[in-house]
Amino acid sequence: MLSDADYVRFASFFGRPLESFIRDHRNADYPEINHSKSGPATPLLVRDGAVHWHWASSHEVEGGAVTMLLGKKAPDVxxxxxFARTSKxxxxxxxxxxxxxxxxxARHGLGRAPWIEGETEPDPDRPRRQTDAPDHPLVMAHPVTGRKGxxxxxxxxxxxxxxxxxEIALIRELREHIVRSEHRISCKVRAGDIVLWDHFDAVHGATPTEYSSEQGAVCCTGSAPRACQPSTSRVSE
Incomplete structure (x- = not known):
């Protein structure tokens, strides 16, 4: 298993690591690392908070371009x-x-997209986090390949x-089209696995899980690949 220092150093090959906007999730020694942990005692709406299709940090002006996920623990089932490919x-x-x-x-805000079937909606009683409210092109060209998504x-x-x-009807229609079965795959991240994905060509989402034990991961996300300027990345676990 990589040390925290090695993990951040490896992530830096893909850009400048970004820090999570959720301060409580940051690693105390390496704030570029974002901890994600769930278990039987985690409240349902928090535990399944990532069960929606998204591009990490799209609610920020400087959005992520690459995420690097390191598995620490995983449920047996x-x-x-x-993942779904937006260029396809x-x-x-x-x-x-x-x-x-x-x-x-398009206008973006954390948790504000029209929800589609299979996603976990945000807890309406949970205080809204203060984040950016950026505009992004609805069709975005990949900064390296030029492919549109x-x-x-x-x-x-x-x-x-x-x-x-x-606008709501169009966004919902596109979101439903993106996650059709012919556009998506799934990946089981087990302890010690590192999975990287390109935000300019993919959205991702977790799956609901009945936990009998704790699950944990660390992740790194960046706003642009190494070939682009400015170059940034983010790490999570």
Missing amino acids: GGETR VYESLSDKMKHWSDGLV IFTSGTAYGIHGMDDAE
């Missing part, structure tokens, strides 16, 4: 991380839909120039 989704759109969606700009994450809640009903 369940606990998979699911864009490629599957009609030419008319591509032309229409290119150039649209649909960028709704789990945070897009509005589109400039559209009325409320129209």
